[in-house]
Amino acid sequence: MEARDVPVPVPALATEPRFAQCLREHLEEEQFLDGRYRLQEVPGGRVALPVVEEKLSQLWLPQEIPCGLVQIQDPVPSRAARRQTPAQKLRGKLQRLLGKSWSEELERDVPRAWQRHGDLVLLSEDCFRAAPWEKLGPALWETVASALGARRLARRGRVLPDGMRSPSITLLLGQDGWVEHVDNGIRYTFDVTKCMFSPGNITEKLRVALLPCSGEVLVDLYAGIGYFTLPYLVHAAAAFAHACEWNGHAVEALRRNLALNGVQDRCHIHHGDSRQTPVLQAERGSLEGASSEGEVQHPAEDGGKETLGARIRPEWQRWAEATAAQIRGLLVELHGQPWRTSILHIEAVKSYAPHVHHLVLDLECRPMLPT
Numbered sequence: 001m002e003a004r005d006v007p008v009p010v011p012a013l014a015t016e017p018r019f020a021q022c023l024r025e026h027l028e029e030e031q032f033l034d035g036r037y038r039l040q041e042v043p044g045g046r047v048a049l050p051v052v053e054e055k056l057s058q059l060w061l062p063q064e065i066p067c068g069l070v071q072i073q074d075p076v077p078s079r080a081a082r083r084q085t086p087a088q089k090l091r092g093k094l095q096r097l098l099g100k101s102w103s104e105e106l107e108r109d110v111p112r113a114w115q116r117h118g119d120l121v122l123l124s125e126d127c128f129r130a131a132p133w134e135k136l137g138p139a140l141w142e143t144v145a146s147a148l149g150a151r152r153l154a155r156r157g158r159v160l161p162d163g164m165r166s167p168s169i170t171l172l173l174g175q176d177g178w179v180e181h182v183d184n185g186i187r188y189t190f191d192v193t194k195c196m197f198s199p200g201n202i203t204e205k206l207r208v209a210l211l212p213c214s215g216e217v218l219v220d221l222y223a224g225i226g227y228f229t230l231p232y233l234v235h236a237a238a239a240f241a242h243a244c245e246w247n248g249h250a251v252e253a254l255r256r257n258l259a260l261n262g263v264q265d266r267c268h269i270h271h272g273d274s275r276q277t278p279v280l281q282a283e284r285g286s287l288e289g290a291s292s293e294g295e296v297q298h299p300a301e302d303g304g305k306e307t308l309g310a311r312i313r314p315e316w317q318r319w320a321e322a323t324a325a326q327i328r329g330l331l332v333e334l335h336g337q338p339w340r341t342s343i344l345h346i347e348a349v350k351s352y353a354p355h356v357h358h359l360v361l362d363l364e365c366r367p368m369l370p371t
């Protein structure tokens, strides 16, 4: 047992073994028996039956059952208790930690769901807000972690409107927020307190992984920690990637992710504002393709037919066309020769808020050969 998992004694009635069954039936009938714990043998050869602490004052016993009140110092959870869901376990542990101070307000404040990242549990922002929790100090977070089988705990705040999608996450227990995920055979590490994790992007990551990009160079203008750059390199066999990202924390994670997956030699990270960096790099002649909020890729086998499908709103299409024209203009200006940009696909990944969407545009960019 870990040091932080200090057992809390539970009250019990101790009786001789021959009276144990009779006492049990009585306690069950009166709903005094605390079913969360097992009956236990206590010194003197007696059997201790756990009783519900809150009901001690109402306890009455038939005279013919001789018994006395004791404390079980090291209570063992009953089989039923061990079958509890993690949320029930958490509530039970907190209830015991708070004893008489437990209230309905606190019960409502206990989370029922959370996000798990290995040994780190990420709580939502609306839990443990009531004042009495504060009095518990670190014991609160140690109890929560132990109930949820975690070593580290963090709590979510709102995503900061700073353009970098920085999460306002507070580490409550543990030394750092670095976690690791394996997604479609790719290892991703990132600091949950500094970078966003977007499980909703899985469909898009799978789509990217299936694209035939062999020999292609791609530019991911908004790379984040590499959710799309990595599948392009690992699964879609892109020859090289230019990953642009301005958030230093995401860049650090991206660097680690490239190394974790052994593709660091096929990617150049451009740390900075992607409205500036591709231009600078292209001037040095290193870019062969470009894209917007997303990636350049080889044409999909369906020729990008679904690009203009019913799901694509006219304003997204207009945005894609304007972006394609802008990038074509930049390429022509930089290389002094005609370039062609073709919209291959528009993917609506998700919506953050009304009129705020995360779109991915696959834009193919090629120099036009003289005829």
Ligand SMILES: C[S@@+](CC[C@H](N)C(=O)[O-])C[C@H]1O[C@@H](n2cnc3c(N)ncnc32)[C@H](O)[C@@H]1O
Pocket: 163, 164, 165, 198, 201, 221, 222, 223, 224, 225, 226, 227, 228, 244, 245, 246, 247, 250, 272, 273, 274, 275, 358
């Ligand atoms: C919505 S996230 C998408 C990340 C990744 N493509 C994904 O889907 O998981 C957008 C990313 O673009 C970055 N970003 C936004 N504007 C940028 C800019 N002008 N230059 C460079 N990076 C930018 C943000 O920091 C963030 O990491």
